[in-house]
Amino acid sequence: MLQPAIIEFRDVSYRYKTVEHNRHTKADNEQAPASPMALDDVSLDVRPGEFVAVIGHNGSGKSTLAKHINALFTPSQGTVLTVGLDTSDPELVFTIRSHAGMVFQNPDAQMVTSIVADDVAFGPENLAVPHEQIVTRVDSSLDSVKMNEFADRNPAHLSGGQKQRVCIAGVLAMQPDILILDEPGAMLDSRGRRGIRRVVRELNDSGMTVVLITHFMEEAMSADRVFVMASGRIALQGTPMEVFCQKERLRELKMEVPFSILLAEALQQRGVAVPNMVKPSELKEELCRLRLNS
Numbered sequence: 001m002l003q004p005a006i007i008e009f010r011d012v013s014y015r016y017k018t019v020e021h022n023r024h025t026k027a028d029n030e031q032a033p034a035s036p037m038a039l040d041d042v043s044l045d046v047r048p049g050e051f052v053a054v055i056g057h058n059g060s061g062k063s064t065l066a067k068h069i070n071a072l073f074t075p076s077q078g079t080v081l082t083v084g085l086d087t088s089d090p091e092l093v094f095t096i097r098s099h100a101g102m103v104f105q106n107p108d109a110q111m112v113t114s115i116v117a118d119d120v121a122f123g124p125e126n127l128a129v130p131h132e133q134i135v136t137r138v139d140s141s142l143d144s145v146k147m148n149e150f151a152d153r154n155p156a157h158l159s160g161g162q163k164q165r166v167c168i169a170g171v172l173a174m175q176p177d178i179l180i181l182d183e184p185g186a187m188l189d190s191r192g193r194r195g196i197r198r199v200v201r202e203l204n205d206s207g208m209t210v211v212l213i214t215h216f217m218e219e220a221m222s223a224d225r226v227f228v229m230a231s232g233r234i235a236l237q238g239t240p241m242e243v244f245c246q247k248e249r250l251r252e253l254k255m256e257v258p259f260s261i262l263l264a265e266a267l268q269q270r271g272v273a274v275p276n277m278v279k280p281s282e283l284k285e286e287l288c289r290l291r292l293n294s
């Protein structure tokens with residue numbers, strides 16, 4: 001039987017109260033034109049242990065969606081249930097945030113102290129976790145992101161990828177069930193991104209539910225399921241295979257088609273009988289097999 005959803009959106013819409021350019025000027029709110037729906041009737045569910053990737057153009061609503069999962073935002077219409085709890089109930093916000101932790105784009109903006117271990121301890125300290133437990137949690141969280149040897153360092157001296165892994169450890173120290181990452185690799189080089197990808201993969205393998213917002217197709221390809229957002233709606237969803245093989249639809253949505261799919265397409269046009277493989281490794285295997293059989 002299907003497990004109950006760990007994240008559930010039912011007909012969720014969200015409209016920012018002000019248009020973006022004057023969101024800091026409260027005085028003129030009354031005259032401000034209504035902003036478009038940032039989320040427009042979104043329904044989805046995520047199962048425990050699933051790895052979901054959310055892709056889509058800038059402004060398509062990905063961050064707004066992510067912030068609904070841990071009650072940073074609550075729906076203008078509709079309902080969000082995170083670990084079965086209604087995010088609109090102000091009394092549940094604290095509990096919801098301890099179940100669903102979020103990592104943002106800019107690691108520097110998420111660092112609060114000048115020692116890595118203290119930074120990781122910050123979350124559980126706020127949850128009033130007993131000191132001995134905090135020590136254990138900091139240790140195991142840093143271990144999960146392979147940053148143990150940096151525990152005493154100053155985060156300012158780390159690379160972007162290392163900083164981002166410390167941010168992930170900070171979230172893990174709260175022992176969440178859900179890890180939400182909003183474009184964690186956007187400010188990193190490819191090496192930094194690879195490190196994050198590996199850590200996220202391992203966490204998911206050990207049972208963590210992951211929601212990864214990304215504009216890197218290769219990251220979305222390793223998810224169990226992909227949501228493509230456009231204008232606040234989920235325009236396309238399915239397994240990476242189902243989504244990325246819809247080349248025409250992706251082009252309509254002005255989304256990049258992954259290289260391995262384009263290569264498979266080009267080979268098919270030249271009469272090579274390769275299927276629409278998604279992952280480069282699978283395409284490579286298939287080509288090797290064809291070569292051996294020819």
Ligand SMILES: Nc1ncnc2c1ncn2[C@@H]1O[C@H](COP(=O)(O)OP(=O)(O)O)[C@@H](O)[C@H]1O
Nearest residue numbers: 016018019020023038058059060061062063064
């Ligand atoms: N603070 C804000 N105030 C007003 N409008 C916003 C604000 N943040 C985002 N928006 C608008 O909401 C829509 C969705 O934005 P966002 O969720 O940030 O998209 P994405 O993360 O996919 O780039 C966009 O039209 C954006 O301009």
Ligand SMILES: [Mg+2]
Nearest residue numbers: 062063064182
């Ligand atoms: Mg965003």
